[in-house]
Amino acid sequence: MSFRFDKYAHYENSVQTPEEHVRIFERMFLDIRNRQALSLREDFCGTFLISSEWVKSHPGRTALGLDLDPEPLEYGRKHTLSGMTFHEKKRLTLLRENVCTPQKRKSEIIGAGNFSFFIFKTREELKEYFTAALQSLSRDGIFVLEMAGGPGFILSGREQKTYRVRGLGRFTYYWDQKSFDPIHHHGHYAIHFKDRTGRMHRDCFTYDWRVWTIPELREIMKEAGFPETRIYWEDPGPDGQGNGEYIHSEKGDNAHSWIAFVVGIK
Numbered sequence: 161m162s163f164r165f166d167k168y169a170h171y172e173n174s175v176q177t178p179e180e181h182v183r184i185f186e187r188m189f190l191d192i193r194n195r196q197a198l199s200l201r202e203d204f205c206g207t208f209l210i211s212s213e214w215v216k217s218h219p220g221r222t223a224l225g226l227d228l229d230p231e232p233l234e235y236g237r238k239h240t241l242s243g244m245t246f247h248e249k250k251r252l253t254l255l256r257e258n259v260c261t262p263q264k265r266k267s268e269i270i271g272a273g274n275f276s277f278f279i280f281k282t283r284e285e286l287k288e289y290f291t292a293a294l295q296s297l298s299r300d301g302i303f304v305l306e307m308a309g310g311p312g313f314i315l316s317g318r319e320q321k322t323y324r325v326r327g328l329g330r331f332t333y334y335w336d337q338k339s340f341d342p343i344h345h346h347g348h349y350a351i352h353f354k355d356r357t358g359r360m361h362r363d364c365f366t367y368d369w370r371v372w373t374i375p376e377l378r379e380i381m382k383e384a385g386f387p388e389t390r391i392y393w394e395d396p397g398p399d400g401q402g403n404g405e406y407i408h409s410e411k412g413d414n415a416h417s418w419i420a421f422v423v424g425i426k
């Protein structure tokens with residue numbers, strides 16, 4: 161049988177860990193509000209894996225996925241929905257919408273994964289997004305932004321990792337940090353894949369980002385009206401390498417590259 165390369169399937173199976181995001185979001189909400197969260201809005205949802213995982217994780221949970229691009233939404237409708245039951249699908253809503261548009265429907269958690277909000281280049285754009293998110297949160301909602309940084313995130317270079325996945329076979333994922341401009345803090349990044357036949361697929365996904373800093377985000381959240389912000393930093397664990405647990409912290413270690421969550425609390 162001939163092999164047809166599928167960039168979304170390769171992305172989902174190398175970049176994404178939706179069950180981890182669900183666990184992180186639910187723990188954060190529990191830590192901040194001392195109760196279980198039931199409603200999630202997934203911003204920049206693409207093929208909406210996190211939303212799907214969220215509704216599967218509890219029979220009372222609902223999710224709203226927002227993305228501007230019809231292509232990943234359509235891909236998700238074909239593939240992500242096929243792994244869900246009728247009742248799970250009923251608790252999931254997908255909208256082709258700009259995340260900067262306030263939503264009537266309120267969510268307890270609004271989450272944006274994989275630094276997608278780095279697409280906003282100016283304080284004005286980011287403030288518009290944060291203001292709309294604050295308006296779209298329920299009374300005690302939280303707004304969770306996953307971000308990355310450190311010298312290792314701005315130096316030019318490539319990382320690669322090989323995966324073996326059912327249906328896709330053995331493939332290699334490449335994370336390419338193409339350039340960084342320190343004057344505007346703009347970075348160009350790309351994802352390439354080498355598929356199981358050895359064929360290279362360059363620039364499957366490209367990113368033109370502003371690499372924001374944590375203090376900038378906190379300041380803009382404050383300007384947008386969030387009464388409190390918190391940082392969840394990765395617990396270094398016994399070997400200092402990070403154990404995948406994110407804890408509320410006001411002190412971060414100066415890691416070569418890091419991922420952290422900036423949380424705006426309504």
Ligand SMILES: C[S@@+](CC[C@H](N)C(=O)[O-])C[C@H]1O[C@@H](n2cnc3c(N)ncnc32)[C@H](O)[C@@H]1O
Nearest residue numbers: 204205206226227228229257258259273274276
């Ligand atoms: C990097 S992908 C994220 C995929 C996946 N959610 C993840 O976390 O890995 C970024 C997505 O953001 C969407 N996007 C960009 N600007 C947007 C906006 N203003 N409103 C909604 N979606 C947007 C793009 O269409 C794209 O699907």
